[in-house]
Amino acid sequence: MSPDATGMDAVIDGVTAVFLVVGALMSLGAAIGLLRFPDLMSRMHAATKPQVLGLFLMLAAIGLQMRTWWVWPVLLVAWIFQLLTAPVSAHMVGRSAYRTKHGHRELLTKDELEAVVQRAAESQKEN
Structure with a gap:
């Protein structure tokens, strides 16, 4: 093995270690x-924002350590799936909390959902 390969391995291992530590800290923060x-609203923020970045860093660390090209598309698909599902699930939890009055409406700066909920309630009364 050439000296350049061992030096490159050390750099990859160092970047992997940084990604793992930062990703773990982001997940711990979440x-x-x-x-x-x-x-509820601030908890949803904590569950989605740092968790997606933490997962990305962890997956990147896995990809760097595997050192094969075929693992990167699989890791990318896993990250994109998380990137798409975490905000959607948080949105649905927020809407259900709003409708069941579990959220603190007094903390909202602008309530854009109130008109939608009112219209839905009126249409249910008509039917």
Whole structure:
């Protein structure tokens, strides 16, 4: 093995270690936010934003350590799936919390959902 290959391996291992530590810290921050934040909206923010970035860094670390090209598309698909499903699920939880009055409406700056909920309630009364 040439000296350049071992030097490159050390760089890849170092970048992998940084990605793993930062990704784990982002995931830990998301978990702590879920436990410590006071209301549903801030908990949803904690569950989606840092978790998606933490997962990306962890998947990138896996891809760097595998050192094969075929693993990258699989990891990319896993990350895109998480990127698409986490915000959608948080949105649905937020809407259901709003409709069941589990959210703190007084904390909202602008309530754009109130008109939609009112129209839906009126159409249900008509039927």
